[in-house]
Amino acid sequence: AQSVTQPDIHITVSEGASLELRCNYSYGATPYLFWYVQSPGQGLQLLLKYFSGDTLVQGIKGFEAEFKRSQSSFNLRKPSVHWSDAAEYFCAVASGGGNKLTFGTGTQLKVEL
Amino acid sequence: DAGITQSPRHKVTETGTPVTLRCHQTENHRYMYWYRQDPGHGLRLIHYSYGVKDTDKGEVSDGYSVSRSKTEDFLLTLESATSSQTSVYFCAISESTGVHEQYFGPGTRLTVT
Numbered sequence: 001a002q003s004v005t006q007p008d009i010h011i012t013v014s015e016g017a018s019l020e021l022r023c024n025y026s027y028g029a030t031p032y033l034f035w036y037v038q039s040p041g042q043g044l045q046l047l048l049k050y051f052s053g054d055t056l057v058q059g060i061k062g063f064e065a066e067f068k069r070s071q072s073s074f075n076l077r078k079p080s081v082h083w084s085d086a087a088e089y090f091c092a093v094a095s096g097g098g099n100k101l102t103f104g105t106g107t108q109l110k111v112e113l
Numbered sequence: 114d115a116g117i118t119q120s121p122r123h124k125v126t127e128t129g130t131p132v133t134l135r136c137h138q139t140e141n142h143r144y145m146y147w148y149r150q151d152p153g154h155g156l157r158l159i160h161y162s163y164g165v166k167d168t169d170k171g172e173v174s175d176g177y178s179v180s181r182s183k184t185e186d187f188l189l190t191l192e193s194a195t196s197s198q199t200s201v202y203f204c205a206i207s208e209s210t211g212v213h214e215q216y217f218g219p220g221t222r223l224t225v226t
Binding site: 034036042043044045046049090099100101102103104105106 | 144
């Protein structure tokens with residue numbers, strides 16, 4: 001069975017600093033990977049996805065992620081964090097023909113002004 | 114934003130009572146999903162549907178049932194609510210074929226007292 005690990009439960013960064021959120025997955029076949037963001041009291045919004053091809057994918061709000069098969073990782077990055085980026089971030093892997101997602105437990109991002 | 118609504122948005126109920134949550138979509142997507150979100154667990158799949166009257170179990174299906182009589186509606190029923198079912202419930206939808214991202218509704222906060 002597939003699984004996703006987000007080793008950092010909480011991360012605090014200063015506004016303007018760079019950000020990297022870690023995600024490791026376990027899946028036997030080629031993974032389909034996603035990053036979602038959840039603002040307080042809201043549903044989840046897709047930031048970016050990796051299906052195949054270029055291992056560096058660009059998403060919305062200035063985020064990018066890099067797929068590294070050798071490390072089973074799909075880390076999310078942003079060069080300069082804005083206070084509005086404070087939220088919870090979830091990594092997910094798709095299986096079952098792509099119609100079932102397994103989520104990590106999330107990383108709560110706090111941005112200090 | 115994908116046209117997904119959930120009702121009710123908030124509900125408080127007593128242990129042992131039946132509860133039905135509704136998810137309604139206007140996107141004509143084939144797949145619909147119910148997740149629950151709990152601290153420390155991320156999102157976990159309860160049930161999903163791959164067409165009208167076609168449903169299957171997810172990771173945490175015990176105590177829940179679902180029905181889909183129309184493409185646009187997916188109902189989640191707790192036959193006899195328990196305190197362990199206090200959670201935030203999210204509905205999601207995705208398109209028909211291949212691997213597609215899921216779009217999430219705003220969530221329903223359910224409290225079982």
